[in-house]
Amino acid sequence: MNARQDQQGASLVEGLVALLVLSLSLVATVRLQTWLRQHSDLARERSEAVQHAQRALETQRGLRDLAAFDGDTPRDACASTNATTFRLEHDTAIQDGLKTGRVTVHWQHRGGNEQQLQLASSTARLAPVYSALLDVPPQDRVLANQRVSGTGARTFPDGRSVVKPTADSRIAWVMDNATGEIQLQCTVAASAQARDLRLEDLPNCEPFSARLVRGFIRFALSATPDPLRANDAPLPLSVQAATQRCESEVIAGDGDRFIAYACAMTSVGTEPALVPQGWAFGLTAATFKACRYPASGRAPRNYLVIRGDLDCPNAAPPHDPQHNGAPLVTVQHQP
Incomplete structure (x- = not known):
């Protein structure tokens, strides 16, 4: 009788320990999933913030003339994507003919933390028409100066x-x-x-x-x-x-x-x-x-x-x- 009771008690303790281990594993899995989801959301938000900052910088670089180069700093703005609101702060500085623009993007992560990202780009004070040279295809050889032949040649x-x-x-x-x-x-x-x-x-x-x-x-x-x-x-x-x-x-x-x-x-x-x-x-x-x-x-x-x-x-x-x-x-x- 005593041997059987000891064996039955040991089986109950083993079941309780297994249940505890399983519960802890489920809790860890749930927390891991929450952690992965939060970081996935943060990565998506950072990607969207980079896109907003790049668009803002390209707008600053898209100058029509030199007067626009010397103009005022663009105004701060807000943008929303997938229920996330981004606040863009602009800052520019001109020194030695070089204009440096910075765009700082702020947003509130769904986890409750304040996030920010900053991109910068510099533009030389040159007439925008010279940018057209970037579209000239490269030559595979140096061409000699051409002489103009006479009419009827x-x-x-x-x-x-x-x-x-x-x-x-x-x-x-x-x-x-x-x-x-x-x-x-x-x-x-x-x-x-x-x-x-x-x-x-x-x-x-x-x-x-x-x-x-x-x-x-x-x-x-x-x-x-x-x-x-x-x-x-x-x-x-x-x-x-x-x-x-x-x-x-x-x-x-x-x-x-x-x-x-x-x-x-x-x-x-x-x-x-x-x-x-x-x-x-x-x-x-x-x-x-x-x-x-x-x-x-x-x-x-x-x-x-x-x-x-x-x-x-x-x-x-x-x-x-x-x-x-x-x-x-x-x-x-x-x-």
Whole structure:
């Protein structure tokens, strides 16, 4: 009897201990689930706070002009997401042309704790238009400066072009489009047009090393020469330079009158010279003066002929609406 009672009592104690362990495990599981849910909610709230802060910073960086850069600090604001209210505080500081914006986000965690997050970003004081350069695709190689081929020139697939100095010239030049250097001089018919020539049409060619310089010469012979609308009848002249060949022709059509020229230059840094035929350069009203239009690098060399007793047009009006109202400046070339 006593042995059986001891065994039954031991089974009851073991059951109570197992029940206690199970209860403690259930309580721990419930607390773990609550802890995981709270931290999951906190992670979600932090993610939403980061999104609000990033949007606020992008708004600060989205400047329309420099006046907006120098403007006031954005006002504080509130935002709500999934029953959570976020309060955004803005702060900016400008130093040495650099504007630093800070956005601090405050919110009340469902667990009762006050939470906050801060992001900062700096913007340089540059016109927003320069940001467009970020959209320019990268180049896989450095491109050489391009020379502008003459009107009517024909481009070949190998990167070269053929051009005639004048429409009635009996020669044609084959030039490298990337460098503007003439490589070949060919004999062609005077009636041939450069745009119609093919490589097989150029059998009579010889090596030729020079650089192509071409432009126009306009005439404004009134007492108030206008460099933008110079359209007087051209005076007879020729063009000479440190060159192996130079040709010119009078262009008159569609109400426009000027002299076009093309030279194969062999000396770097020199300017063509205008040679009068039946008239002279000088500084009196009976003579004439040649002014040079502005040019940089490999731009065409263009000239304006005016009365000799007048000054070359400079920064004074008239202004051209097609050039954004900018005045055109010329400098004296001859005499």
